[in-house]
Amino acid sequence: MERRYASHPQEVKQFDTERLRKEFHIPVLFVPDELKLVLTHEDRMIIGGAQPVTQEVQLTTDLKELGVTYFLERRELGVINVGGAGTVTVDGTSYDLGTKECLYVGQGSKEVSFKSNDSAEPAKFYLNSAPAHLSYPTAKTTLAEADSSALGDIKNSNERTIYRFIHADGVQSAQLVMGMTELKPGNMWNTMPAHIHPRRMEAYFYFGLPEDAAVFHLMGEPDETRHIVMSNEQAVISPSWSIHSGVGTSNYTFIWSMAGDNKRYDDMDPVSIKELQ
Ligand SMILES: O=C(O)C(=O)C[C@H](O)C(=O)CO
Numbered sequence: 001m002e003r004r005y006a007s008h009p010q011e012v013k014q015f016d017t018e019r020l021r022k023e024f025h026i027p028v029l030f031v032p033d034e035l036k037l038v039l040t041h042e043d044r045m046i047i048g049g050a051q052p053v054t055q056e057v058q059l060t061t062d063l064k065e066l067g068v069t070y071f072l073e074r075r076e077l078g079v080i081n082v083g084g085a086g087t088v089t090v091d092g093t094s095y096d097l098g099t100k101e102c103l104y105v106g107q108g109s110k111e112v113s114f115k116s117n118d119s120a121e122p123a124k125f126y127l128n129s130a131p132a133h134l135s136y137p138t139a140k141t142t143l144a145e146a147d148s149s150a151l152g153d154i155k156n157s158n159e160r161t162i163y164r165f166i167h168a169d170g171v172q173s174a175q176l177v178m179g180m181t182e183l184k185p186g187n188m189w190n191t192m193p194a195h196i197h198p199r200r201m202e203a204y205f206y207f208g209l210p211e212d213a214a215v216f217h218l219m220g221e222p223d224e225t226r227h228i229v230m231s232n233e234q235a236v237i238s239p240s241w242s243i244h245s246g247v248g249t250s251n252y253t254f255i256w257s258m259a260g261d262n263k264r265y266d267d268m269d270p271v272s273i274k275e276l277q
């Protein structure tokens with residue numbers, strides 16, 4: 001498991017492109033038949049990917065790094081499938097997960113494994129795990145069941161639908177909040193006007209982006225912004241002091257996930273466009 005340390009905004013101000021990418025950008029999440037995991041010390045979120053092709057992939061790591069005897073002993077997990085149809089098995093119970101469907105797995109689940117239904121069109125399970133000291137039931141949510149809202153408009157190039165899967169008024173969790181935002185064709189901007197929420201960190205995972213396209217992800221304090229150029233199926237860590245927004249050379253979809261003091265999706269401190277520098 002790769003490790004990323006937490007950051008101080010005064011220090012991050014000095015970073016060049018290489019250092020910025022090294023600390024916040026996660027370039028590869030899907031490797032055939034492997035589990036990729038990145039533990040950030042920002043609220044101890046784990047960001048990962050499992051791409052089973054010819055065999056099942058187990059949720060495990062060097063458990064000494066987590067100080068536990070099994071992965072979810074003191075953690076909960078959110079899974080969203082961004083590939084072909086697949087199955088997640090939790091302590092012997094199988095959950096079919098189609099594209100853009102979400103599974104929440106509660107703390108205390110001992111064995112979790114991932115499988116593709118068709119190796120010619122493998123599933124790609126995007127994973128987020130946060131510390132949890134209470135167990136909530138494992139639950140699947142489809143797009144139709146998710147709490148959704150339409151936001152933005154084509155005049156501002158930001159017409160999009162936000163789907164909330166794991167949140168205060170949806171699937172219950174100890175602290176993990178997770179959902180997905182789909183931009184309509186011809187729309188390029190997400191989360192502008194931007195916001196921060198010093199009470200929670202956030203991770204973004206961009207997908208559905210053509211191979212020759214990029215998203216310019218914006219981060220930093222509102223008066224000290226930086227950009228990270230993102231390709232398809234890459235993730236980026238947003239510390240709690242940072243804005244998180246992006247503009248693509250094409251439309252795209254992204255998964256957002258948060259951990260921290262509360263689970264209220266709408267607990268955001270807005271930043272007006274005029275405040276940005
Ligand atoms: O498009 C958006 O706006 C978002 O999806 C914003 C994220 O959901 C977010 O940053 C939640 O804190």
Ligand SMILES: [Zn+2]
Nearest residue numbers: 195197202244
């Ligand atoms: Zn946010």
